[in-house]
Structure formats: C-alpha cells, structure tokens
Amino acid sequence: MKEVVSAGGIGDGEYLMNQRLGKTKMKSHTEYLTMHVRGRMAFVNITPKVEQALQKSGIQEGIALINAMHITASVFINDDESGLHHDFGTWLEELAPLYPDPNHYHHNRTGEDNADAHMKRQVMGREVVVAITNGKLDFGPWEQIFYGEFDGNRPKRILVKMIGE
Amino acid sequence: MKEVVSAGGIGDGEYLMNQRLGKTKMKSHTEYLTMHVRGRMAFVNITPKVEQALQKSGIQEGIALINAMHITASVFINDDESGLHHDFGTWLEELAPLYPDPNHYHHNRTGEDNADAHMKRQVMGREVVVAITNGKLDFGPWEQIFYGEFDGNRPKRILVKMIGE
C-alpha cells in the first residue's frame, strides 16, 4: 500500500491564527490499496482499510471517494453476508455471462477473455462517495464497503481520496 | 428529520478578515431524512428536501452527496413521470425477481426475504453527487432526485452532505 498525504503540517502559529479566524484549512488525503484476489470473482470488505485512511487524514467533515482503478473491478456498498455474496455472483453471471471465447463478445477478439467482467463492473459500479461526519464514515447500520473483483488472479489498485476540513 | 450543521458561525471581524483576504471558508452541512414508504417498492421525489438543505447550508459553490443509508434502497436521478416509474418497477422485477422463500436466494436462508432488494438497489445505485453552482443544484431540465425503496414498510434514512464555500 503506497500512501500519499497532501495535507501539510500546521505549525503552532498557524494554528492560533486559524483559531482566531475561526477558519479551517482544507485537507486532502490520498491512498492506494493493492488487492490480489485469487479466483475470477470475489467480494472483499475493505471498510477497515478506509477507516484507517480516514484516521490518518485527520478530516472531521468532508467526503471520501473510494474507486476501483481497474475497469474489470468495482467498489460498492452493501451487506457483509456470505449468502448475499453468493447470490450476487449467481445473479451477475446471469446478467453478464462469462464467454471467454471470441465468438460471443467482440472485446474477446482482442486477445482478452474478460468482456463479461467489464459488464459486471458496470452493474455493481466503479466507486462510492461516503460522507465524513465528526471524523467518522457516516454510515447506516449495515453499510460496508466492498471491493468487487470480476477478473482476478492479478494485482489491482483501489484509490481512496478524502477532502474536507 | 434530524439535522446537523457543522459550519461554525462567522463573527463580524472574521467576515471582514475573509473579505480582505478574498478567502472563503469551507462549509459543510449534514442532514438526515427519514423515509417510511408503504408497500415493498416505491419511488419518492426528494428534490424539494435537498433544495431546503442547500438553502440552510449557505453554500454557493460545491457538491452535494445524497445517499441511501440502507442497503435495500437507492437514491438516483431520473424523470418524475409515473409511467416511467411503473416501467422501472416491472423492469427491476424482471432483472432481480422477488423470491422470499429460502430456496432461490441463499441470503434468504438467514431469515431475511429481501435478497432481491439488495440487487435492485445495485442496478439503481446507492447515491448521487450533484454540483452546487451559484447557490443552486446545477441540474439539467428534467433531473429530479428520487428515493427508491425496494423493501419498504419500515423507516429508513437518507444522508444529505454538502461541502463547499
């Protein structure tokens, strides 16, 4: 996991000045998570990683963007329940079936075999945007952030970007 | 509707200081809307509620995040036309049919009956992000924000988060 923190340090004098003005400096924080999922399709709960990034950011009020950086993977929010994940897999296979051979999907005439993965990712989405309130991810009772892999067995990255104050 | 406003008040001296510096303080605004929809599936236009939140925020330039806080509901932008909403219902039922019994969906072996609602929500999406320009939601001619309920008859919450200046 490579990490970039763009919010510069705040010296004591600046802190006092901020206090006096009642101002808060805009902060941003950027992290890249690397996922290496075995198997073609899988769902991985990345909520703890995003919470760790939030703690490092020091942001109290703002928003977090979490997106797959690859186009055959998703980031989405849903339930952490293994039966549901099984159902998602079956359902996505029905909506956008795997046909590795080049006869069905034109994309697979380029030497790829993953056209179905590009479609599954569109159904599940590329990204989520999450509110940060009082220094925490502002979630409902069951919300958890998942990485959805649809063409695995190789490393892929997730971007976590937070801005706020 | 609980409401939290995180942008602190600005005193007169601070206002003058801001003016002199040509600076604008970053503001944020957070609201929670509670929806209680009768029936299993329904679409509710929440645009007026979001516009009210924007007025309270005082934000002129920024972005608004509006998301369902529950994982069997959606927030999406589309047309306020009852025929289309009927069509959405029929179409979603074809794409992700309701099977309350535990034989079809594994999720429904946990005692739940709403696996289909988790899927319908993925098709319609969890959230929208809307630009705020000149103090208004920056919408095209037909854009309206909807709450999509897929497992109703109980209260659920929507988060409205705005950041900007």
Place this chain on the structure above:
Amino acid sequence: MKEVVSAGGIGDGEYLMNQRLGKTKMKSHTEYLTMHVRGRMAFVNITPKVEQALQKSGIQEGIALINAMHITASVFINDDESGLHHDFGTWLEELAPLYPDPNHYHHNRTGEDNADAHMKRQVMGREVVVAITNGKLDFGPWEQIFYGEFDGNRPKRILVKMIGE
C-alpha cells in the same frame, strides 16, 4: 461549450498571506460540454475535455464530478476499445430493449419513445467522481471517461464540476 470559472483571482498580497498561513484557498471550476451524437446509441471518449477543464481550474488536490445533465444519457468510466463498446450496445439492448410503441412501456404513452433509454442509463450510471492528485486526474492504467448516449440525434449537456485547492 459554455464555461464558468468561479475561483476568483488572488492578488499578490493575498498570495503572501496564504503562504504565511500555509493555507490554500478552496477553488471550484464549472464547465458545460454540449454533445450532439448522431444515431440512437453511442459512446464518446470525453477524457481530453475533462483534462482541459482541470488545467483551467488550477486545482492540484480535490475531486471532479462529471455527470450527464439529461436522463437518457450516462457518464461512465471503462475501456476505450471498440469491440467492448459494441458488446455494451448489444448487452444493454438485451437488458432494456427498445420498444418505441406505447404497448410495452407505459412511459411511451406520454408521446415519448425512449423508456428503454432511461433504463440503459441506470445500468451505466449518471456520473463519475474522479480524484485530482498533483494536478492530474488520478487514473488507473485503462480508465477513460465516456459519454453514453441512449437517445441521440439532439444536443445534450454534460456538467464538469471540480473542487479542491
């Protein structure tokens, strides 16, 4: 393409003050792109337009929102490969078929013929949110931004909104 730049100019004195405080002013930038696609369905790579907007914005760290302003069009991120675009077209036609007559879709009893386009847009999504890091769109190796038209032959707009510092 109409363009609105909301970030006010920064005078020399202000710049020095910013430096001393270690502060950066929040910036925002708004642009509207007009698309006029021939044919009913098409996918257009708009990444260069968004990169131009980013350069004009002067934003180094922040986020960009790019959304269709019309409800029968999408903005999404995927691969710039013509075979895949063909596959997307075929697949979307299976998921949400075109039936212009009013017998199938209720929406088409209003005089419209584009109910299918409202559905195709839900599958592909209204918007993307992209991180801005070190003054660039923070993309994975294959990410490109596309406008997806599902009811073309007329002008439609895309909104590009960037906020950050």
